[in-house]
Amino acid sequence: MEISAAGRLEVRITAADVGKRVSVRRLNEPGTTQEKFTDTVGVLTSWDDGVLLITRKSGESVHIAESSLVAGKVVPTAPARRRGPAASYEELAHVSSRAWRPVESERLGDWELRAASGFTRRANSVLPLGDPGVPLDEALDVVRRWYGDRGLPAYIQTATGAEGTQEALCAELERRGWVREVSAELWIGALAPVADRAEGGGVVLSREADEAWLSRYQRKGVSEVALKVLGSGPSVWFATVPGEESPAAIGRCVVDGRWASFAAVEVDPSMRRRGLGTVVMAALARRALEEGASAAWLQVEADNVGARALYAGMGFGAHHAYHHYREPADGGDATVGDGR
Numbered sequence: 001m002e003i004s005a006a007g008r009l010e011v012r013i014t015a016a017d018v019g020k021r022v023s024v025r026r027l028n029e030p031g032t033t034q035e036k037f038t039d040t041v042g043v044l045t046s047w048d049d050g051v052l053l054i055t056r057k058s059g060e061s062v063h064i065a066e067s068s069l070v071a072g073k074v075v076p077t078a079p080a081r082r083r084g085p086a087a088s089y090e091e092l093a094h095v096s097s098r099a100w101r102p103v104e105s106e107r108l109g110d111w112e113l114r115a116a117s118g119f120t121r122r123a124n125s126v127l128p129l130g131d132p133g134v135p136l137d138e139a140l141d142v143v144r145r146w147y148g149d150r151g152l153p154a155y156i157q158t159a160t161g162a163e164g165t166q167e168a169l170c171a172e173l174e175r176r177g178w179v180r181e182v183s184a185e186l187w188i189g190a191l192a193p194v195a196d197r198a199e200g201g202g203v204v205l206s207r208e209a210d211e212a213w214l215s216r217y218q219r220k221g222v223s224e225v226a227l228k229v230l231g232s233g234p235s236v237w238f239a240t241v242p243g244e245e246s247p248a249a250i251g252r253c254v255v256d257g258r259w260a261s262f263a264a265v266e267v268d269p270s271m272r273r274r275g276l277g278t279v280v281m282a283a284l285a286r287r288a289l290e291e292g293a294s295a296a297w298l299q300v301e302a303d304n305v306g307a308r309a310l311y312a313g314m315g316f317g318a319h320h321a322y323h324h325y326r327e328p329a330d331g332g333d334a335t336v337g338d339g340r
Contacts, residue, residue: 009071015047017074019168022054024072026064040064041075043160045171055170057161058302059183059323085258085295087188089164089320090129092297096186097127099254099261101232103225106146109133113146117225121182121324125155128169136172144327154327159186162320170323177328184301189316191260191296195285197314198275203283204240209252213240216247216266230264237287239280243268249276253284260288262298277310 013022023041042056052064102114102123110130116123124147132139140154147154156173159165174180206213209230214222222230230236233254241249248271252264262284267276285296298316300307 011069011072013044013072013074018044018047020044020074021076022072023075024052024054024064025070026068027070028068037070043167045168053171055160055167057321059158059160059170059180059321061171061174085188085190087295087297087319089159089162092186092188092319093127093129093159095256095259096261096297096299098256099233099263100229103228104150108139108142111139111143113143115147115150115152116229117150117223118152119223119226119229121155122157123229124152125157125324127157128166137176140176140327147327155181156325157322158325159320159322161318165320170325173325178325179328180323181326182324183321184299185318185321186297186299187311187316188295188297188319189311189314191285191289191294193315194281194296195289196282198279198282201279202241203280204242205283205287206238206240207236209238210240212242212247213238213250216240216250216268217264218266233261235291237284239284241276241280243271249280251277251280251284253288255288255291255293258292258294260285260293260296262296278314281314 009025011024013024021042022044023039025037025039028036028038040054040056040062042054042062044052045055045061046053047066050066052066052069054062054064056062097112100120100122102116104115106113109132110128111132112127112129114123114125114127118124126143134142143156144154156169156178158170158173160167160170170180209217209227219226230252233256235255237253237255239251239253240247246268249267250264251262251266254261254263262281265277265280288296296316297319298311299322300311302321
């Protein structure tokens with residue numbers, strides 16, 4: 001917090017700082033909590049009618065009455081990373097998009113509208129990397145019509161928590177009634193340490209997801225559209241650890257320049273805690289290293305404690321959070337798969 005030469009807390013932000021990352025302290029109302037003050041750090045996305053709207057790294061929006069402020073300051077937008085490869089949000093957004101391609105897409109300015117018959121939100125949502133070329137309300141009307149024509153709800157994928165992410169767009173969507181349904185994090189790390197985690201013996205690598213691999217995949221009854229999405233990407237590899245009746249473990253990796261992505265790492269429930277997930281990732285990492293990759297990324301749910309511990313142990317760390325916003329309830333009631 002900002003403290004004056006006289007030792008007093010000071011508010012050193014104004015409405016002119018909208019769009020900047022700030023740290024504020026506010027006075028709590030009596031009886032609401034045992035603490036006298038609450039601190040909030042995030043992007044100041046609006047300051048209207050005496051109320052500040054701050055979007056945290058997690059994507060959560062916090063409304064703060066101007067009259068409750070006791071201190072505030074602008075803070076650096078992108079604190080230095082302590083480990084892992086350097087990467088911008090824009091680079092990772094493009095790389096992650098190429099690793100999970102829709103079967104149909106259309107441009108709206110710098111936005112990409114993506115559809116794949118409802119197979120996962122990631123392949124059935126807008127990726128808004130820049131200006132849509134029209135006012136926001138008009139862009140949202142186009143988005144809703146485009147997905148409505150395909151019998152799908154309109155989703156927009158946004159990101160928060162890194163330089164160049166979309167806190168302001170999140171706030172505008174929430175102001176218009178769009179609902180944040182799914183949030184997760186994108187983690188990055190060096191690739192070589194993953195390859196060194198295990199020998200990887202007994203892992204079979206293939207360019208295609210065969211019947212055995214699909215039998216272990218968590219989404220049963222995979223359609224032709226889903227197979228196209230799974231097989232999309234610059235250089236796709238599927239890993240299988242054979243089992244007695246079905247694979248003991250599987251995984252998917254996409255190599256794209258210096259980046260390798262890991263996904264669909266799944267282990268037979270009866271064979272967990274034996275390091276098979278690590279074995280699968282190590283085998284895929286070695287193949288990615290052979291193709292020239294040096295960095296890795298993956299996506300993990302915020303409440304997946306086991307996966308977060310595993311990936312942290314491999315040297316991965318969170319880069320940014322991403323979210324899927326669904327159109328307001330009057331926009332239709334179609335459903336899609338999970339949040340990936």
